[in-house]
Amino acid sequence: MSSLRVLLVDGDSREAARVVQLLSHANHSVFDASGFDQASEALQLQRFDAVLLGASVARSDVPRFAAGLRDLELRQKLPSRIPVLSISSRIKEDPGWSRAQESPPDAYLAPRFRPDTLASAIEALANGISQHSPEVPELSEIFSPDRFGDQCVGEPELMAEIIDLFLVEHQGQLEAMARALANSRYEQLSRTAHTIKGSLASLHAPRGRHCAASLEAAASRQDGRECHTSMLALESALAQLKPVLQSFRNQILPQ
Structure with missing residues (x-):
């Protein structure tokens, strides 16, 4: 996966600027949304490879945002789901990322993640979401x-x-x-x-x-x-x- 289009949701302007600079230097396109309302508007207008939630995002609001994203995917008949990742202090250091036990989000990243870690996580999640098929029932x-x-x-x-x-x-x-x-x-x-x-x-x-x-x-x-x-x-x-x-x-x- 080369250049990515990432929707960043982070109310902390300084941290958001750091992440935007980090990903832009790695040749990724980043749209910075200060909250879920602005993020939802951006999703109506553009196609993103992933949504990245900053550490400042209120976790209680994530399920509602994810449900709205799923509704949008259904209405637009997108071929696959858009992975939702979250920056979290529970991941102590990069390299590495962790799948969430229960979604949303789909996975967690360390606060000081590297761009290639994000790319690997998005690729793995995208393949899992769009291509993985559970065991076919009788x-x-x-x-x-x-x-x-x-x-x-x-x-x-x-x-x-x-x-x-x-x-x-x-x-x-x-x-x-x-x-x-x-x-x-x-x-x-x-x-x-x-x-x-x-x-x-x-x-x-x-x-x-x-x-x-x-x-x-x-x-x-x-x-x-x-x-x-x-x-x-x-x-x-x-x-x-x-x-x-x-x-x-x-x-x-x-x-």
Whole structure:
């Protein structure tokens, strides 16, 4: 990875200037945002390889910012997630960086990191986020065509109608949930998660239904971090479910 475009979020102007100078000398482009509002505006206008959070950033605000970033990625249909890294004193010295146990952020850097450490971390995270695939679950965990068929009394038209409706509606529901999470509207998030949980139950898609139920429960508790984790799990489950449903639909009632 050569020249990077980095969005730096740091309310400490002196520290921000130091990081900008450090990365600029390494031939990287840096946009310096003093807070999350300015950072969100920049993300609407430009494409970045990573977001770097300064040590002065309030950690309690990170989940909400990350949820807003995820919403933006969904709406813009970006091919991969943008890694979020944080400068932290828990990493005592460079070289080295550490993956976060729970995101956001995705990883931590030492306060006096080197540019090549940042580049290595971004490359590793980008590959992991966009290319790493978890172990593929059994088909019965994704979708049970036999149970779905029994529910619909084996009528192809009815099964196709239910599948088509879900395929049309689920993306909008994901975007609505991401917006609700970004704005801490937990009641709305819980309602939408409940709706999509019902749709997945009707489809006999146990993995997706379980993820939606977890998201609904986390939203009911107003647990922003758990909502973020459950949201990612639900998106992954639906990404696995969609091609399976499309294939089954074409088998029972070719278009």
